[in-house]
Amino acid sequence: xxxxxxxxxxxxxxxxxxxxxxxxxxxxxxxxxxxxxxxxxxxxxxxxxxxxxxxxxxxxxxxxxxxxxxxxxxxxxxxxxxxxxxxxxxxxxxxxxxxxxxxxxxxxxxxxx
Amino acid sequence: xxxxxxxxxxxxxxxxxxxxxxxxxxxxxxxxxxxxxxxxxxxxxxxxxxxxxxxxxxxxxxxxxxxxxxxxxxxxxxxxxxxxxxxxxxxxxxxxxxxxxxxxxxxxxxxx
Numbered sequence: 001x002x003x004x005x006x007x008x009x010x011x012x013x014x015x016x017x018x019x020x021x022x023x024x025x026x027x028x029x030x031x032x033x034x035x036x037x038x039x040x041x042x043x044x045x046x047x048x049x050x051x052x053x054x055x056x057x058x059x060x061x062x063x064x065x066x067x068x069x070x071x072x073x074x075x076x077x078x079x080x081x082x083x084x085x086x087x088x089x090x091x092x093x094x095x096x097x098x099x100x101x102x103x104x105x106x107x108x109x110x111x112x113x
Numbered sequence: 114x115x116x117x118x119x120x121x122x123x124x125x126x127x128x129x130x131x132x133x134x135x136x137x138x139x140x141x142x143x144x145x146x147x148x149x150x151x152x153x154x155x156x157x158x159x160x161x162x163x164x165x166x167x168x169x170x171x172x173x174x175x176x177x178x179x180x181x182x183x184x185x186x187x188x189x190x191x192x193x194x195x196x197x198x199x200x201x202x203x204x205x206x207x208x209x210x211x212x213x214x215x216x217x218x219x220x221x222x223x224x225x
Contacts, residue, residue: 042218043201102211
């Protein structure tokens with residue numbers, strides 16, 4: 001089974017601090033996603049990224065969030081000024097092509113205190 | 114809005130029994146995918162079934178899709194304690210949207 005790798009596995013941060021979550025996609029995959037799961041709730045879509053630009057984003061993905069693929073391999077999610085309600089598990093997911101299986105990473109637990 | 118919803122919310126069975134989980138959604142889809150999540154862990158992909166498929170098998174897993182009823186089922190046969198996890202269905206829509214919409218999941222407990 002191919003693997004999506006995420007770091008860190010767990011991060012605790014002070015409210016108002018910036019956080020960067022990192023993802024190494026599966027090689028040759030072209031579509032990249034971030035999802036989040038607040039404890040005990042559904043997995044929610046945040047953003048999709050294809051061809052070096054955002055292709056779709058949800059209402060959750062406001063100006064505090066940004067994504068980039070700085071070196072052509074890693075895919076990052078930045079939260080500029082974290083809020084308590086940003087505490088969640090953040091999942092990176094990747095996909096080879098449209099309509100194919102979407103593979104998820106193990107997630108990054110973010111705790112904002 | 115397009116939404117996968119699983120039922121039951123929780124299911125407790127004995128090892129060796131079969132487990133059936135259902136999923137309903139509201140709008141037309143391209144694909145429906147089932148995932149498993151162990152507590153606090155990542156989402157493990159189980160099966161993808163396309164809208165033009167009716168049934169798919171993978172080992173002890175059997176997935177059906179009824180697009181007329183907008184529903185899918187996941188059957189795990191001869192369950193094992195290691196199957197204990199939450200199971201989610203996720204749908205992606207027509208019109209070029211690749212995003213997955215997840216249901217709340219079914220929490221399956223397999224007792225040894």
